[in-house]
Amino acid sequence: MAVKSVIYLGLTLAAMIPGVSGLAQVSSGGEGAADRAIEKHHYTLLRIPKRETWIALVDSVYADTLILEDKSTLRFSSASILIAEHAFVGEKCLITSAGADGRGPGGSGEAGQNLSLVIVFHEVGSLTIDTRGGSGQKGSPGASGANGVSYQERGKPGSDGGHGGKGGSLRLFYSTVGFQPSFNGQGNGSISLLYTGGRSGVGGEGGVGGKPIKTDGTGRQLVCGTCPAAPSGPRGNPGTPGQDGALTLERIPD
Numbered sequence: 001m002a003v004k005s006v007i008y009l010g011l012t013l014a015a016m017i018p019g020v021s022g023l024a025q026v027s028s029g030g031e032g033a034a035d036r037a038i039e040k041h042h043y044t045l046l047r048i049p050k051r052e053t054w055i056a057l058v059d060s061v062y063a064d065t066l067i068l069e070d071k072s073t074l075r076f077s078s079a080s081i082l083i084a085e086h087a088f089v090g091e092k093c094l095i096t097s098a099g100a101d102g103r104g105p106g107g108s109g110e111a112g113q114n115l116s117l118v119i120v121f122h123e124v125g126s127l128t129i130d131t132r133g134g135s136g137q138k139g140s141p142g143a144s145g146a147n148g149v150s151y152q153e154r155g156k157p158g159s160d161g162g163h164g165g166k167g168g169s170l171r172l173f174y175s176t177v178g179f180q181p182s183f184n185g186q187g188n189g190s191i192s193l194l195y196t197g198g199r200s201g202v203g204g205e206g207g208v209g210g211k212p213i214k215t216d217g218t219g220r221q222l223v224c225g226t227c228p229a230a231p232s233g234p235r236g237n238p239g240t241p242g243q244d245g246a247l248t249l250e251r252i253p254d
Contacts (some may be wrong), residue, residue: 044108061082063084084119094146155230163240
């Protein structure tokens with residue numbers, strides 16, 4: 001494929017994507033940052049070592065050559081575009097802009113970010129591209145009802161589960177050199193595309209009901225462990241699943 005075709009398609013995509021600044025600010029420094037942060041727009045060689053995670057701090061990355069070693073991760077935290085003229089991908093690699101799962105009981109998942117890629121693959125072991133929304137967390141359990149002599153309180157309701165985050169849109173424009181990729185398949189050359197919304201969290205369990213308090217022969221008041229308790233509180237409501245992102249998958253004409 002002609003290099004100018006890849007560049008033209010990348011620039012066209014950058015102009016179409018809200019929130020992406022494009023490739024107008026291409027920098028000219030050295031290679032990959034030592035702190036594992038990607039801070040430039042242009043790299044002659046972008047190599048992510050085995051098992052390392054590098055985070056893009058810019059919203060557009062252009063690599064003349066991209067090398068993802070086995071189990072390496074390239075992470076984007078905002079709507080972004082990645083262009084690679086020559087890509088060599090090892091086993092179990094990940095390119096992701098997925099949203100984080102909710103934090104704490106009832107926390108809602110974050111939205112996945114839109115991700116557009118223009119890549120010429122020379123080698124692929126196995127690659128996952130992930131723009132999924134984060135999952136909501138389970139709600140917290142309700143408090144127990146108060147024990148009582150003449151009245152026992154019902155258990156308190158559980159809190160609601162968290163909402164799933166919206167999946168980001170995934171757009172992959174690709175070409176290959178010497179092989180045919182297997183999308184969402186298995187084995188060598190497999191590329192998995194994940195763009196669904198996050199799962200909803202279930203509601204927390206209702207608290208247990210209070211129990212009767214009885215007076216024993218010495219006049220002491222004790223909770224009756226064998227007596228029926230008041231009703232438990234209701235379970236919290238489940239969260240709402242996140243909306244799926246959209247997928248665009250196109251092979252770049254030779």
